[in-house]
Amino acid sequence: MDQTIEGKIYLNGRFEEGCIGIKDGKITAIKKILKGDEHYSFSHQLILPAAIDLHVHFREPGFTYKEDFYTGSKAAAYGGISCFFDMPNTNPPTTHTNNVLEKIRYASKKSFVDYGIYAGIIDNNIDEAKKLSEYCNGFKIYLGDTTGSLQLDEQKLGDVLEEISSLNRPVLIHAESNKCLQQHRITEDNLQDHIRSRPAECEENAIRNILLSSKTTKKPLKIHICHLSSCEGFEILKKHPPNITIGVTPHHLLLNIEKISKRYQTHYKVNPPIRTNLDQETLWYGIQKGFIDILESDHAPHTLQDKEAEFMDAPAGVPGAETMLPLFLAEVKRNNLSLKKLVSMLCEKPADLTGVPKGRIEIGRDADLIIVDLKEEIKNIRAEHLHSKCGWTPFEGMKALFPKHLFVRGEIVIEDHALVGAPGHGKHIQPSQYIRM
Numbered sequence: 001m002d003q004t005i006e007g008k009i010y011l012n013g014r015f016e017e018g019c020i021g022i023k024d025g026k027i028t029a030i031k032k033i034l035k036g037d038e039h040y041s042f043s044h045q046l047i048l049p050a051a052i053d054l055h056v057h058f059r060e061p062g063f064t065y066k067e068d069f070y071t072g073s074k075a076a077a078y079g080g081i082s083c084f085f086d087m088p089n090t091n092p093p094t095t096h097t098n099n100v101l102e103k104i105r106y107a108s109k110k111s112f113v114d115y116g117i118y119a120g121i122i123d124n125n126i127d128e129a130k131k132l133s134e135y136c137n138g139f140k141i142y143l144g145d146t147t148g149s150l151q152l153d154e155q156k157l158g159d160v161l162e163e164i165s166s167l168n169r170p171v172l173i174h175a176e177s178n179k180c181l182q183q184h185r186i187t188e189d190n191l192q193d194h195i196r197s198r199p200a201e202c203e204e205n206a207i208r209n210i211l212l213s214s215k216t217t218k219k220p221l222k223i224h225i226c227h228l229s230s231c232e233g234f235e236i237l238k239k240h241p242p243n244i245t246i247g248v249t250p251h252h253l254l255l256n257i258e259k260i261s262k263r264y265q266t267h268y269k270v271n272p273p274i275r276t277n278l279d280q281e282t283l284w285y286g287i288q289k290g291f292i293d294i295l296e297s298d299h300a301p302h303t304l305q306d307k308e309a310e311f312m313d314a315p316a317g318v319p320g321a322e323t324m325l326p327l328f329l330a331e332v333k334r335n336n337l338s339l340k341k342l343v344s345m346l347c348e349k350p351a352d353l354t355g356v357p358k359g360r361i362e363i364g365r366d367a368d369l370i371i372v373d374l375k376e377e378i379k380n381i382r383a384e385h386l387h388s389k390c391g392w393t394p395f396e397g398m399k400a401l402f403p404k405h406l407f408v409r410g411e412i413v414i415e416d417h418a419l420v421g422a423p424g425h426g427k428h429i430q431p432s433q434y435i436r437m
Ligand code: NCD
Pocket: 057, 089, 146, 147, 148, 174, 269, 270, 271, 272, 298, 300, 301, 316, 317, 318
């Protein structure tokens, strides 16, 4: 055995004291006592599966002044993420096979952690979907205009879902209806205007379209609705078929428009918008009741300079990969969320949706683990301590508990809150390595 890790292991929703044995990056044994070539003892500390971030924009290629795979994956590692999935709204966009392969090449040189790449499906590349599926880990569809302007005509959704349903890849959807967005377009001066120009009705309409369009595919297709933001969207999703999962972001869960200062309006401009206290409470209710499945960061870094434009010109999006797990570990420590729910939303369900052999401490899966010491003091988030290239955070001053160590396929990448891993350790998860479900 190459490594053994000892501590309180999270197994099937409970903690058991014992050891995890690792060979060639995989978990090969879980026993009371084991000793490998390299032994780590974490006595009273918790060993959890590392988090998976289903939704990041690491901006490479094209916008590497905002982020790249080096800084983005470093930030992810500090936040306990062993695997991220990158979105296609780069330049060039990830809409052709050569762009997917090019992106994998960039990430393979720079990433500290493992990754998957999504291909965008737009109006004119559906013929390439089969080829794309050989390399991409899933498809992304934008039903409404957002940063990067990749779009699919919303009327074509049913046909496209039918077309890709045989390809065995999940499809993630940005659910805002473009027709509705166009009807509400106004000149925006502040966040209230941003909500007016992107009302909940647009989310609701897009979700209705997804529910209807997905009903008719011959084969069931795994569909993930990204970043749910409103009561209205939640209401119609309360009863959704099991092939649809629902994602929510830290910013929609932890912030609301009433909390945001006048000074920082552009910073909190994001699509879909951060809405009211009531929307925020509804999303928490959805989590507690098990209607919402996955926590995803939608890490969308823009530099401070980009954000300091006039409201109308400022780009939409906020960073959040590094702070996601730590913010919610603090919620666990404050008894606002169970650890079981957090592991389900950040590890198990993202692994189930994407098929990657991670997300659970189980023989045969990758040894992607984090060590958490719940006795450590909760810290206030400070932008200067974070690692994204964008240099700011929408969660400044908020409470967080950072994981102490991170292992990616058995290799220690974060040790005692410090980076010890190497860029290039991260690997692309080939769709062929997927776990069959
Ligand atoms: C994202 C970005 O900047 O890439 N922006 C955002 O407001 N969420 C795009 C997106 O996910 O819609």
